[in-house]
Amino acid sequence: MAGPAGLTPGDAGDPAGRATILDVAAAAGVSRQTVTRAMNGMEGISAATKKRVLAAAEALAYRPSRFGRGLVLGGEQQLGLIVDDLRNPYSPALAAAVVRAAAGRGWNVMLADIALTGDADRMVEALGVQTDAVVGYFGKRAPEWIALLGSVPVVELDPSGPVTGAAVHLDPGDAVERLVEHLLAAGVRHPVVLDAAGPDLPSRRATRMRAAFADRGLHVAVEPVAEPTAERAAAATERLLRQDPRPDAVLAFNDVMALGVLAACRRAGVDVPGEVRVVGVDGLPLGALVAPALTTLEVDVDEVARQALDLAVGMVAGRTPRSGADAERTVRHRLLLRESA
Amino acid sequence: MAGPAGLTPGDAGDPAGRATILDVAAAAGVSRQTVTRAMNGMEGISAATKKRVLAAAEALAYRPSRFGRGLVLGGEQQLGLIVDDLRNPYSPALAAAVVRAAAGRGWNVMLADIALTGDADRMVEALGVQTDAVVGYFGKRAPEWIALLGSVPVVELDPSGPVTGAAVHLDPGDAVERLVEHLLAAGVRHPVVLDAAGPDLPSRRATRMRAAFADRGLHVAVEPVAEPTAERAAAATERLLRQDPRPDAVLAFNDVMALGVLAACRRAGVDVPGEVRVVGVDGLPLGALVAPALTTLEVDVDEVARQALDLAVGMVAGRTPRSGADAERTVRHRLLLRESA
DNA sequence: CTGAAAGCGCTTACAG
DNA sequence: CTGAAAGCGCTTACAG
Numbered sequence: 001m002a003g004p005a006g007l008t009p010g011d012a013g014d015p016a017g018r019a020t021i022l023d024v025a026a027a028a029g030v031s032r033q034t035v036t037r038a039m040n041g042m043e044g045i046s047a048a049t050k051k052r053v054l055a056a057a058e059a060l061a062y063r064p065s066r067f068g069r070g071l072v073l074g075g076e077q078q079l080g081l082i083v084d085d086l087r088n089p090y091s092p093a094l095a096a097a098v099v100r101a102a103a104g105r106g107w108n109v110m111l112a113d114i115a116l117t118g119d120a121d122r123m124v125e126a127l128g129v130q131t132d133a134v135v136g137y138f139g140k141r142a143p144e145w146i147a148l149l150g151s152v153p154v155v156e157l158d159p160s161g162p163v164t165g166a167a168v169h170l171d172p173g174d175a176v177e178r179l180v181e182h183l184l185a186a187g188v189r190h191p192v193v194l195d196a197a198g199p200d201l202p203s204r205r206a207t208r209m210r211a212a213f214a215d216r217g218l219h220v221a222v223e224p225v226a227e228p229t230a231e232r233a234a235a236a237t238e239r240l241l242r243q244d245p246r247p248d249a250v251l252a253f254n255d256v257m258a259l260g261v262l263a264a265c266r267r268a269g270v271d272v273p274g275e276v277r278v279v280g281v282d283g284l285p286l287g288a289l290v291a292p293a294l295t296t297l298e299v300d301v302d303e304v305a306r307q308a309l310d311l312a313v314g315m316v317a318g319r320t321p322r323s324g325a326d327a328e329r330t331v332r333h334r335l336l337l338r339e340s341a
Numbered sequence: 342m343a344g345p346a347g348l349t350p351g352d353a354g355d356p357a358g359r360a361t362i363l364d365v366a367a368a369a370g371v372s373r374q375t376v377t378r379a380m381n382g383m384e385g386i387s388a389a390t391k392k393r394v395l396a397a398a399e400a401l402a403y404r405p406s407r408f409g410r411g412l413v414l415g416g417e418q419q420l421g422l423i424v425d426d427l428r429n430p431y432s433p434a435l436a437a438a439v440v441r442a443a444a445g446r447g448w449n450v451m452l453a454d455i456a457l458t459g460d461a462d463r464m465v466e467a468l469g470v471q472t473d474a475v476v477g478y479f480g481k482r483a484p485e486w487i488a489l490l491g492s493v494p495v496v497e498l499d500p501s502g503p504v505t506g507a508a509v510h511l512d513p514g515d516a517v518e519r520l521v522e523h524l525l526a527a528g529v530r531h532p533v534v535l536d537a538a539g540p541d542l543p544s545r546r547a548t549r550m551r552a553a554f555a556d557r558g559l560h561v562a563v564e565p566v567a568e569p570t571a572e573r574a575a576a577a578t579e580r581l582l583r584q585d586p587r588p589d590a591v592l593a594f595n596d597v598m599a600l601g602v603l604a605a606c607r608r609a610g611v612d613v614p615g616e617v618r619v620v621g622v623d624g625l626p627l628g629a630l631v632a633p634a635l636t637t638l639e640v641d642v643d644e645v646a647r648q649a650l651d652l653a654v655g656m657v658a659g660r661t662p663r664s665g666a667d668a669e670r671t672v673r674h675r676l677l678l679r680e681s682a
Numbered sequence: 683c684t685g686a687a688a689g690c691g692c693t694t695a696c697a698g
Numbered sequence: 699c700t701g702a703a704a705g706c707g708c709t710t711a712c713a714g
Contacts, residue, residue, distance in 0.1 A: 018659075020691055031701045036693060039492070044699060061659045063492045066471055067416060068691030070408035071706045076467050078407075086440070087626075092433040099427070099454050108467050111452035113440050126417050126449050130407055130471075151380070151404045230630050263630050285428070289571050289604050290631060318402045361707060372685045377709060385683060409707030412690045 019060035021068075028056035039064060077107045079312060080127040080152075082136025085115040088228065088256050090282045090299075094157075097305035098135065105313060114139075121148065128152045133312040140200065153315035153322060155308045160204060166311045166320070166327035168304055172208055172281070175297045175333040179279065180212040183249055183341065188277060191249040192221045194236055194257055196228035205281065209251055221247075228253055233260030234267075241268050241276075248276055249341065255280035255287050255296055262290060262340065277341035281333070292339035303331050360401035362409075369397035380405060418448045420653060421468040421493075423477025426456040429569065429597050431623045431640075435498075438646035439476065446654060455480075462489065469493045474653040481541065494656035494663060496649045501545060507652045507661070507668035509645055513549050513622070516638045516674040520620065521553040524590055524682065529618060532590040533562045533581055535598055537569035546622065550592055562588075569594055574601030575608075582609050582617075589617055590682065596621035596628050596637055603631060603681065618682035622674070633680035644672050 025032045030053060037045040038053035039062075045053075056062075066075075079102050083091040091113070099109045112127050114120045114137075127134060128149040135155040138145050146154050146164045156167040183191065191213060195206040202210065202222045213220045223240065225232045233252060237260065240247050252258035258280030265272050272278050272292055280287060283298025307329040314320030321327050366373045371394060378386040379394035380403075386394075397403075407416075420443050424432040432454070440450045453468050455461045455478075468475060469490040476496040479486050487495050487505045497508040524532065532554060536547040543551070543563045554561045564581065566573045574593060578601065581588050593599035599621030606613050613619050613633055621628060624639025648670040655661030662668050 021693095022691080032692080033694090033701060034699090037700090040693090046699060049699080057492070063473070065412070065691050066473075067408045067411035068706090069470070069693075071406070071412060071691075071708085072693045074706090075408060075470070078471070086433040086437040089430055089433070092427040092430070092436075095433075095452070096427040096454060099452075103460070103464065108464070108471065109452065111436070111440075111450065113437060119444070123444065123449070129410065129416070130419070130449065132404070132407075151398070230626075259630055263632070266632050285571075286627070289600055291604070291607050362709095363707080373708080374685060374710090375683090378684090381709090387683060390683080406707050409690090410709075412692085412707075413709045415690090 019057075019062040021062075021064065023060055024053065024057045024062045027060060028053045077105075077316070078131045079107045079109050079309070080131035080134035080136070081109050081111050082124070082127070082134065082138065083111070083113055084137045084139065085228075086111075086113045088254070089284050089286055090254065090256070090301075093282075093284065094301045094304065097301040098308070101302070101305040101309045105309065107309075107313075112136075121145075124148050133316050135308045135312055140198070153312060155311045155315075157304065157308060160198075160200060163323070163328065165323045166315060167329070168307045168311070169328065169330045170299060170304070170333065171330050172205060172297055172333040175335040176208055176212045178335050179251075179295075179297065179341075180209070180216065182335075182337065183277060183279075184216060184218070186273075186277065186341075188249040189218070190245050190247050191218065191251060192223055192240060192247040194233055194240075194250055194252045194261065195222050195224050196253040196257070197224040197226050203253065205253060225253075225257065228257055230256050230260030230263065233257035234264040237261045237264035238268065241265070241270060246276075249279070250276060251279045253281065255282040255284045255294060258294055258296070258340075259286070259290060262292070262294070272340050279341045283334070283336055287336075288338065295338045295341035296336050297333040298336045299333060300331055307331060360398075360403040362403075362405065364401055365394065365398045365403045368401060369394045418446075418657070419472045420448045420450050420650070421472035421475035421477070422450050422452050423465070423468070423475065423479065424452070424454055425478045425480065426569075427452075427454045429595065430625050430627055431595060431597070431642075434623075434625065435642045435645065438642040439649070442643070442646040442650045446650060448650070448654075453477075462486075465489050474657050476649045476653055481539065494653060496652045496656075498645065498649060501539075501541060504664070504669065506664045507656060508670070509648045509652070510669065510671045511640060511645070511674065512671050513546060513638055513674040516676040517549050517553045519676045520592075520636075520638065520682075521550070521557065523676075523678065524618060524620075525557060525559070527614075527618065527682075529590040530559070531586050531588045532559065532592060533564055533588040535574055535577060535581075535591055535593045535602065536563050536565050537594040537598070538565040538567050544594065546594060566594075566598065569598055571597050571601030571604065574598035575605040578602045578605035579609065582606070582611060587617075590620070591617060592620045594622065596623040596625045596635060599635055599637070599681075600627070600631060603633070603635070613681050620682045624675070624677055628677075629679065636679045636682035637677050638674040639677045640674060641672055648672060 021032045021035050024035045038050045102109045124145045125148050133153045137157050154165045158170040159167050193206045195202050206222050210220045225236045250261050261278050280294050280296040283296050287294030362373045362376050365376045379391045443450045465486045466489050474494045478498050495506045499511040500508050534547045536543050547563050551561045566577045591602050602619050621635050621637040624637050628635030
């Protein structure tokens with residue numbers, strides 16, 4: 001009873017690997033085509049045979065290989081999405097937008113989180129093997145990972161370094177200018193940027209904010225925070241509030257950090273926006289829920305998703321070049337003035 | 342120049358489909374093995390040949406088929422994860438936990454959102470084809486979708502109906518009892534449960550809460566909310582606050598709804614917990630950030646992920662039965678008393 | 683350094 | 699109603 005056809009029914013945990021269509025055929029005493037018919041509910045098979053085949057399949061814990069089947073059937077288009085940290089609500093907001101945009105084009109989405117995965121390299125490589133295109137935040141290691149992805153078309157989201165291939169840029173330009181003018185008109189004199197510490201500090205976002213103030217003759221301190229979380233931002237804010245002169249505006253790297261700033265101000269009994277004005281970036285729905293409601297530079301995630309998918313689909317079809325001006329899009333931030341500034 | 346080998350280099354958008362290894366081999370004037378060597382950076386190929394092959398591949402926009410490759414190489418294990426709405430922070434919190442648990446076992450995770458996807462049926466089916474096991478929230482349509490998934494092992498999370506296969510249950514039992522005792526001791530007389538309207542109303546969660554109060558001789562009104570969002574919960578709360586007698590405790594279906602309740606109370610000038618006590622379910626980190634900090638029934642998402650993966654891996658390996666007592670696990674809620682109640 | 687042969691697991695015509 | 703043959707696109711030995 002050796003060889004692949006010698007598998008005993010019920011021997012599902014067989015160390016030699018899982019059962020194939022041939023194993024089931026042998027166990028049921030039929031040909032492989034008959035197994036296909038039974039498994040896929042096709043016509044041209046007697047009820048008795050079908051039952052016997054299904055029983056054999058069950059006993060062997062048989063599952064058709066998605067590779068064997070995909071090779072014949074073609075399979076759906078598959079998009080890989082890389083986000084940096086799912087626990088920051090921005091990531092799921094973006095993921096939701098991408099899933100929606102992808103579904104509209106008949107694509108499936110496979111999600112990967114580089115912050116949560118232990119072995120990011122392996123994960124990126126695995127994603128490349130299983131998908132037809134990859135979209136996402138690669139951060140500093142973009143060149144490395146894009147190389148790892150090999151021949152898979154890649155769309156970088158808000159790339160921080162030089163662009164390797166296709167990209168969707170986030171442009172805070174106009175929104176930052178208008179924000180700074182708003183803050184100056186409100187009498188802000190000692191603004192601080194709470195930056196997310198990364199490989200390149202200050203971040204492009206912080207640099208952009210600083211430049212906008214500098215253009216109007218105001219110096220801005222940039223305070224790096226070890227992690228872009230609410231907790232870290234709150235701790236940093238506690239320190240800032242003890243400084244002399246005390247900052248009268250805190251611009252956070254993102255909304256989640258800004259929420260931490262708000263919490264710290266509340267605990268310290270500091271009025272927002274009366275004594276300190278607080279601003280975030282991302283435009284999370286959550287920001288409208290807190291008190292005071294958060295002023296922020298909103299990102300149109302639906303538009304980002306749409307542009308990214310458009311590029312990805314174009315590259316897969318061979319329409320869009322994989323790099324160069326035609327492979328780059330820009331989505332502008334929008335200033336959302338609410339209560340906190 | 343007809344036939345698969347007759348593809349002109351640069352003809353990437355060929356309507357007949359994408360280029361195969363044979364197309365590249367023909368274009369470069371080599372055998373298919375040589376193409377494999379060039380594409381995968383293997384040894385035993387001259388620099389000149391390699392360059393020529395790579396150029397041909399690029400011109401044809403060639404990408405190795407993941408099915409062909411997977412059939413030979415075996416491919417990684419792939420887990421499908423179904424969540425109900427990524428925009429509720431609970432979903433990404435769970436997803437993050439699952440990705441983490443999966444990575445530890447060398448599995449990849451493919452995420453699908455049944456609320457965001459237009460054609461949920463098609464999506465569930467596609468997920469089944471591409472994965473080795475599926476874990477997730479199926480809600481009311483569980484039997485239907487599990488049938489659609491065919492032979493893929495399925496682990497239901499917090500199933501609302503009768504369990505079809507394997508499942509991880511969430512048990513609020515002890516935590517609810519302790520919560521209700523706490524509320525009664527604090528003098529609560531008119532509690533309301535803000536329930537998420539679903540196919541089955543009241544939800545099991547709401548029923549559990551109501552029973553705990555009933556056991557202690559107190560009637561609880563159950564108020565259904567059309568969508569389990571903060572906005573809807575806030576609107577419902579505005580109405581509740583105008584009732585006579587005014588509720589002195591609001592138990593929300595989840596934390597996000599509880600945040601909406603807090604926001605509505607704040608806007609109405611109603612003190613929490615002084616005048617109204619507010620409770621959520623899920624234990625989102627976010628709840629610690631707002632003022633007052635949210636009291637909640639916490640779900641240990643890491644434990645849920647661990648148990649679900651354990652079941653999934655066991656079923657794929659044929660160790661764990663696909664249904665029955667050995668295929669069910671339970672994770673208990675934990676009462677997290679903070680400021681809001 | 684390069685190529686001819688075999689085979690991964692499945693489905694789709696085609697014959698009986 | 700059932701089975702023998704061919705082929706999907708790739709990689710892994712094996713020969714030269």
